[in-house]
């Protein structure tokens with residue numbers, strides 16, 4: 031069978047626009063064959079596009095004999111169909127398309143490497159190997175529709191509160207989160223690095239635009255092979271001047287609340303597809319807050335985990351904590367020894383004005399009040415064993431009236447994992463990067 035040409039056919043609608051409101055209208059749809067059935071005198075083709083699926087019905091005697099006899103399709107063939115809309119309760123969306131013409135624009139091998147009918151879910155690594163195909167699944171459509179809504183909703187929320195969207199360099203000359211976990215690259219004749227976070231630049235820009243945010247990739251050279259770690263993450267970075275951590279805690283819980291409201295309002299179908307409509311619910315604010323010492327106490331008295339002062343709770347301890355406190359909650363006032371140099375110590379210098387936002391066992395966000403005094407910051411850099419000369423340019427920006435400031439970084443991929451009820455963070459990324467995966 032030769033392929034048809036696109037010619038002058040153009041889509042008139044997406045599947046989402048094919049509703050009972052336009053019964054009897056002639057439309058042109060384009061997409062991929064999700065499923066097909068041949069029942070003798072009746073053939074069904076389910077066509078899907080970026081928004082969903084609709085049924086094409088070919089009934090002998092109703093469509094032309096030529097079309098009925100010649101049509102041969104396979105899974106994921108790329109099709110366009112011209113036809114009329116009819117109401118039909120049993121079909122997806124209560125609608126079927128009676129075709130007058132079908133164009134086959136591209137074909138597929140007889141056996142696809144992964145299941146695309148939605149009847150079974152193929153193994154994750156196999157799906158990731160064929161990601162461009164896998165992303166067409168209705169399940170992935172739901173996940174990435176929700177991701178799109180999360181990003182739209184974050185921007186809406188922050189723009190409404192006088193934030194400026196910034197873009198900062200991803201190729202940098204020195205570490206931001208301490209000396210580890212950096213990917214070195216060659217920058218002409220010099221060594222440079224892929225950025226771990228927008229931390230230093232967002233701080234500098236909070237001294238310009240007062241309230242800034244960035245949505246961007248950050249790179250972590252962590253050899254962690256867990257369901258929570260990847261090497262290229264997508265981060266929401268927020269920084270605000272003339273505030274402290276308290277103000278940031280309030281802003282972040284309002285943001286989480288508002289984004290989930292938007293998902294429920296605008297993407298309920300996607301939530302339902304993922305069976306998350308009763309789980310991804312708008313959380314009450316304010317979120318519960320626990321100091322690091324309180325968490326240590328809970329872990330010790332309830333579960334017998336003894337966390338040394340200055341240690342992060344182990345994965346096992348976090349799992350127990352997540353069973354105990356299932357919703358969103360903050361852990362605040364971590365020991366200064368486990369926080370980066372830019373975090374402000376409390377009056378008792380053992381502790382820091384820092385926090386994590388947790389959902390169950392998973393850390394979604396870190397943040398805190400920052401040091402804005404140059405001398406104090408220089409000492410903090412040195413005391414972490416880093417060389418303040420490498421931070422000369424950053425420190426220089428603190429010479430010109432840097433305001434007190436505070437902020438946070440939220441891992442979008444981790445949050446999406448929670449919002450969609452996914453088992454593995456790699457499912458929440460279109461093309462995940464892990465220690466073992468560099469393609470596709």
Ligand code: AMO
Pocket residue numbers: 207226227228229250252258259260261263265267268393394395396397398437438439440441442443444455
């Ligand atoms: P931190 O290093 O804690 O803080 O990162 C912030 C958030 O990013 C996510 N995250 C990751 N997600 C998946 N895989 C990883 N390897 C990974 N590493 C981090 C987490 C984490 O909570 N500059 C500070 C933030 C700030 O203080 O503003 C920072 O980057 O969800």
